[in-house]
Amino acid sequence: MKIATYNVNGVNGRLPVLLHWLAESKPDVACLQELKAPEEKFPLQAINDAGYHAIWHGQKSWNGVAILSRSKHIQEVRRALPGDPEDLHSRYIEAIVDNILIGCLYLPNGNPAPGPKFDYKLGWFKRLQEHAAKLLAEDVPVVLTGDYNVMPTEIDVYKPERWVDDALFRPETRAAYKKLVDQGWTDAIRKLHPTETIYTFWDYFRNAYGRNAGLRIDHFLLSPHLVPRLKKAGVDKEVRGWEKSSDHAPVWIELK
Numbered sequence: 416m417k418i419a420t421y422n423v424n425g426v427n428g429r430l431p432v433l434l435h436w437l438a439e440s441k442p443d444v445a446c447l448q449e450l451k452a453p454e455e456k457f458p459l460q461a462i463n464d465a466g467y468h469a470i471w472h473g474q475k476s477w478n479g480v481a482i483l484s485r486s487k488h489i490q491e492v493r494r495a496l497p498g499d500p501e502d503l504h505s506r507y508i509e510a511i512v513d514n515i516l517i518g519c520l521y522l523p524n525g526n527p528a529p530g531p532k533f534d535y536k537l538g539w540f541k542r543l544q545e546h547a548a549k550l551l552a553e554d555v556p557v558v559l560t561g562d563y564n565v566m567p568t569e570i571d572v573y574k575p576e577r578w579v580d581d582a583l584f585r586p587e588t589r590a591a592y593k594k595l596v597d598q599g600w601t602d603a604i605r606k607l608h609p610t611e612t613i614y615t616f617w618d619y620f621r622n623a624y625g626r627n628a629g630l631r632i633d634h635f636l637l638s639p640h641l642v643p644r645l646k647k648a649g650v651d652k653e654v655r656g657w658e659k660s661s662d663h664a665p666v667w668i669e670l671k
Contacts, residue, residue: 467484
């Protein structure tokens with residue numbers, strides 16, 4: 416079973432790239448972030464024509480998350496992260512696909528930091544920690560994947576000294592990610608590639624992709640049930656180089 420995550424950075428504007436990647440990579444499940452489209456503007460027909468079912472939680476101009484499935488039924492569980500009923504950002508959706516609970520998330524960026532946006536990021540992280548702990552307690556196979564907007568360690572960022580004051584790399588952010596993982600989650604990429612330089616995002620400026628000046632901010636966290644089933648994990652880096660592509664590349668895992 417191949418599960419992928421991809422921050423598409425605008426599902427309609429980059430639809431040709433998304434469809435090309437789906438046809439080439441053929442993930443069984445694809446979690447998308449940053450749809451930047453309201454509910455009624457999600458390109459469901461094109462997704463269906465590509466052979467995928469879909470559930471999504473859209474928002475005009477910003478955010479938005481979706482889960483696509485190539486052949487298996489998608490049983491939606493929730494479309495908001497618990498803990499703050501007044502939070503209207505479309506940043507989380509959760510479903511059961513083929514007996515695996517999949518949470519697709521788009522964690523807040525948090526810049527500028529410090530400030531209200533950074534406070535919101537840390538608050539969202541705390542809510543995610545609380546929800547993730549409950550998922551582990553349910554003792555079922557769980558995947559939490561998406562754009563976490565955090566580089567966990569210095570190996571995950573090109574020239575880390577330039578990022579020390581950024582919300583994606585501040586000590587509070589990395590500590591929040593570590594606290595989450597320490598509940599009992601496994602970072603799939605680092606499980607299989609513990610020391611490799613692997614990036615999932617390259618800025619549009621200063622030829623970042625050409626220089627491989629990237630960040631690893633898109634992650635797969637696996638519950639203990641799934642770790643023995645983890646076969647492969649990687650990044651479709653070449654997709655970032657396609658014309659009119661997102662600044663993220665798709666990340667994927669394969670489970671037995």
